[in-house]
Amino acid sequence: MDGFTVGDAAAHTGWSARMLRYLEAAGLVVPGRSASGYRLYGLLELNQLQALAELRRRFGVELTELAFAARLRTEPALRGAVESWLAGIDAAPAWVEWEQHKHERLLAA
Amino acid sequence: MATTKRHDVKDLSLAPEGVRRIEWADRQMPVLSAIRRRFEEEQPLAGYRISACLHVTTETACLMRALKAGGGDVVLCASNPLSTQDDVAAALVAEFDIPVFAIKGEDNDTYYSHIEAAVDHRPHLTMDDGADVIGVLHSHRREQLGDIIAGTEETTTGVIRLKALEREGALGFPIIAVNDALTKHMFDNRYGTGQSTIDGIVRATNVLLAGKRFVVAGYGWVGKGVSQRARGLGAQVIVTEVEPLQALEAAMDGFEVMPMARAAEVGDIFCTATGDKSVVRGEHMERMKDGAILANTGHFNVEIDIPALRALAADTREARQFVEEFTLADGRRLYLIADGRLVNLAAAEGHPALVMDMSFANQALSLEYAVQNAPELERRVYPVPEAIDREIARLKLAAMGLEIDVLSEEQERYLASWQEGT
Numbered sequence: 444m445d446g447f448t449v450g451d452a453a454a455h456t457g458w459s460a461r462m463l464r465y466l467e468a469a470g471l472v473v474p475g476r477s478a479s480g481y482r483l484y485g486l487l488e489l490n491q492l493q494a495l496a497e498l499r500r501r502f503g504v505e506l507t508e509l510a511f512a513a514r515l516r517t518e519p520a521l522r523g524a525v526e527s528w529l530a531g532i533d534a535a536p537a538w539v540e541w542e543q544h545k546h547e548r549l550l551a552a
Numbered sequence: 553m554a555t556t557k558r559h560d561v562k563d564l565s566l567a568p569e570g571v572r573r574i575e576w577a578d579r580q581m582p583v584l585s586a587i588r589r590r591f592e593e594e595q596p597l598a599g600y601r602i603s604a605c606l607h608v609t610t611e612t613a614c615l616m617r618a619l620k621a622g623g624g625d626v627v628l629c630a631s632n633p634l635s636t637q638d639d640v641a642a643a644l645v646a647e648f649d650i651p652v653f654a655i656k657g658e659d660n661d662t663y664y665s666h667i668e669a670a671v672d673h674r675p676h677l678t679m680d681d682g683a684d685v686i687g688v689l690h691s692h693r694r695e696q697l698g699d700i701i702a703g704t705e706e707t708t709t710g711v712i713r714l715k716a717l718e719r720e721g722a723l724g725f726p727i728i729a730v731n732d733a734l735t736k737h738m739f740d741n742r743y744g745t746g747q748s749t750i751d752g753i754v755r756a757t758n759v760l761l762a763g764k765r766f767v768v769a770g771y772g773w774v775g776k777g778v779s780q781r782a783r784g785l786g787a788q789v790i791v792t793e794v795e796p797l798q799a800l801e802a803a804m805d806g807f808e809v810m811p812m813a814r815a816a817e818v819g820d821i822f823c824t825a826t827g828d829k830s831v832v833r834g835e836h837m838e839r840m841k842d843g844a845i846l847a848n849t850g851h852f853n854v855e856i857d858i859p860a861l862r863a864l865a866a867d868t869r870e871a872r873q874f875v876e877e878f879t880l881a882d883g884r885r886l887y888l889i890a891d892g893r894l895v896n897l898a899a900a901e902g903h904p905a906l907v908m909d910m911s912f913a914n915q916a917l918s919l920e921y922a923v924q925n926a927p928e929l930e931r932r933v934y935p936v937p938e939a940i941d942r943e944i945a946r947l948k949l950a951a952m953g954l955e956i957d958v959l960s961e962e963q964e965r966y967l968a969s970w971q972e973g974t
Contacts, residue, residue, distance in 0.1 A: 523569025523639050538634035539897045543852055545632065545682050546709040 446475060446483030456492040463492075469510045471495065559651040560666060562638040570613075570643025577610035580905035582951035583913040583944060584614050591622030596920045598623030603675035605629050605667060605685045606706070608636040608654040611908035613643065616650050618916045624677075629670040630654035631681040633663040671696065677919050678703035683710040690717070690724055697724035702922035702929055704728045704915055708827075709851070715933050726929035728918040733936035735910045735944040737773045744907035746777020748896035749823060749849040750785065756874040756889045756899040757845055759821065762786025767819035769812065770826035771798040774849055778823055779807055790815050792831075812836050821845045823895070824855035834860030842884040846892070853892035861888065874899045913944045 452474075453460045466472040467482070472491045474482040484492070498504055515522045578585055591597070602624045606612045612628070619626045628650060630636045636656040644650040651673075653666035667684050671693050678685045678700060686703055689696055702725060705711050711729040718727075730736060753759065766787035768779045779789045779802070790808045792815050793799035803809045815822075816836035820843070824831045827850050834857060848855045862868070865878035871887060878886045890898035917940045922929065949956065959967070 519565040520568055523566045526566060527569060527573065527637070527639055538632050539893055541632055541634050542682075543893070546707070546851060549683060549709045549713045552713060 446477075446485045447489065449474075449482050449484075452482075452484035452489065452492065456489060457496060458492055466492075466495075466506070469506065470513060471506070471509060557653075557669070559645045560653045560655065560662075560669070561641040561645055562655045564642045564646050566639040566642040567646035568643075570610075570637070570639035570641070571647050573610045573637075574613045574617075574640060574643055577905045578614050578617075581611065581614050581909035581912070583909045583947045584618055584916065586947050586951065587913055587916050588614075588618035588621045591618055591916070591920075595623040596923060597677075600624055600676045600701070600923060601673055602626045602677045602679065602919065603629075603670040603673045603685050604679040605631045605670060606679060606681045607631055608641050608644075608652065610637065610640055611905050611912060613640050613648070615912040615915055616644060617648055618912075619919065620648065620650055622916075622920070624919075625673075627651045627670050627673045628654070629666040629685075630658075630663065631684055633658045633660075674699060676701050677922060679706075679915060679919070680704065680710060681706040683707075683713050686710075686714065686727070690722070694724070700725040701926045702726040702728060702919075704730050704918050704922075705933075706730050706911065706915070711933060718931070718933050723931045723933070726922065726931055727933045728922060729933050729935055730911065730914045730918055733914045733944075734941045735948070736914050736936075739907045739910040740903065741773035742777035742780075744777075744903045745774045745849060745896055746781045748900045748902060749774070749778050749825075749847075750781045752849075752895035752898065752900035753821065753823065753845070753847050753889060756847075756872075756895070757887065759845065761821075764788070764820040765790060765818050767792065767812075767815045767822045768807075769822070769824040769831045769855070770828075770850070771795075771802040771807075772825065772827070775825040776805075778825055778849065779805075783807075787821070790819060813839070816840050819844060822847065822856075824848045825850055826855055827851065829854040830857045832856045834864055837861055837864055837880075837886060840884070840886055843887070845887045845889065847889040847895040848892045849895050851894065853894075856888070856892045858888070858892050861886065910944060910948065913947070914940060917943065 447455060449460045449463055453463060467474060472488055472495065474484045474488050477483050515525065597619060602619055604616065604626060606628065608628065608630045616626055616628055628644065634657065636654040638656050641652045641654050644652045653669045655662065667688055670685060671688050674696060676699060680686050680703060683705060705714055705727055708731050711731055714723060714727050717723040761782055762785060764787045766782040767790045768775050769792045771791050771793050775791065779791060783789050790810060791802035792812045793802060793809065799809050812832065813836065816839045820841065822832055822844065832846060832855065837860065846856050861878055864880055866881045867879040869877050871877040874890045876888045876891065878888065889895050896902060914936055918936055921937060921940060
């Protein structure tokens, strides 16, 4: 199989042609190109598109969210900052409680 | 038992963010930085293996850097599996070449295996925040006890446990109780907890302290700090105590002193700082004014008798984040902050790095002291030597740009002769 054009891929997967171009721009599903420059979706890309549709349906994930998740994988500084911020919002009560139990065990020992 | 891993952290690619935050903390910790620079030149810990078990945070990272700069061969594991900052752990490994065994949220088995990994380092010196490494060494790694010159313990409860071991003659090596240092108490308990306790109460309730009757139970280091800060914000502070000396001090410091039974009737805000249990009881709650606010800044959430409060309440609801409203049978409402947990940690940010600067400076200098005085140290729990306290105060003054007077030779002679003559 040489691959599907944008129109064929859209018909096959249920994504609109406009969404396919958006997904390419966001770096999520990037088709190959024919010699004359047309987008060509191979088996890999078609599977990715179907899996992506399934992911959105199951988890209600927006494409912008998925693009952000992809950024987290390629930008360590961004991931570190996000992790630190998330650690900051959930850390205090949980670790304080653990600390209290630890000291209770110490006193009981 | 031996572990094959050289470190175990969540993700080394988090290191750049950790480095950035460690450098920020370092700028807030001028005393520890000054110690690190001296350690770099003098290498007081060269040739010594150190196993540290502390909260894996930016401030601890600064302490680890100081020990390594002093020639120490350091490994770090977590003293609490939920307080670990994964980016800091990564930075220590990747940037500062300090092995770390800590992953935020690790399960109990991993947590304890990480403490074992720190013990596998075969330390000459230990550092604890809750006696974890000391505990392992005294149970199933006793064959290593003889290698150890000394250890430090950061917490009050840890020290209580170790003093019990000492009394039983079971303490395996000398311990320096860092918690007892004056420069630690002053900054950690009086200024640090004093400020963050008020901060937690205000953040949780948005209450205006001016004009309120603010009851502080306990006039220890924390109680003193809370009382002074509450007064500074315009509150009329009432102190309750069980110790005559502390009560007298509170009275002479200008605070009202009365029993809790009377304070309960007039107080608008209650804050316990005693270290004991059931300080505010049902009999007190029954007499409190409508709208009274209850908070605790002692270690455990037993200072306020919460079961009694629940028993008295006809109805409860969350009034706002961290604040639970208890409506009593006659319609009066009492407000409990953060379920009686440490209000400064639960509803505010705990200690600024500047406070930890003093605690960790004590840790670093205590290890140096232990190495220099190893032959004289017995298997006992020691306070931090006064000389270390004075040195830290001197470094802190220098960091603040403050100068003090120096005794002349004549003055020194006069003081000495006066001391000898009386």
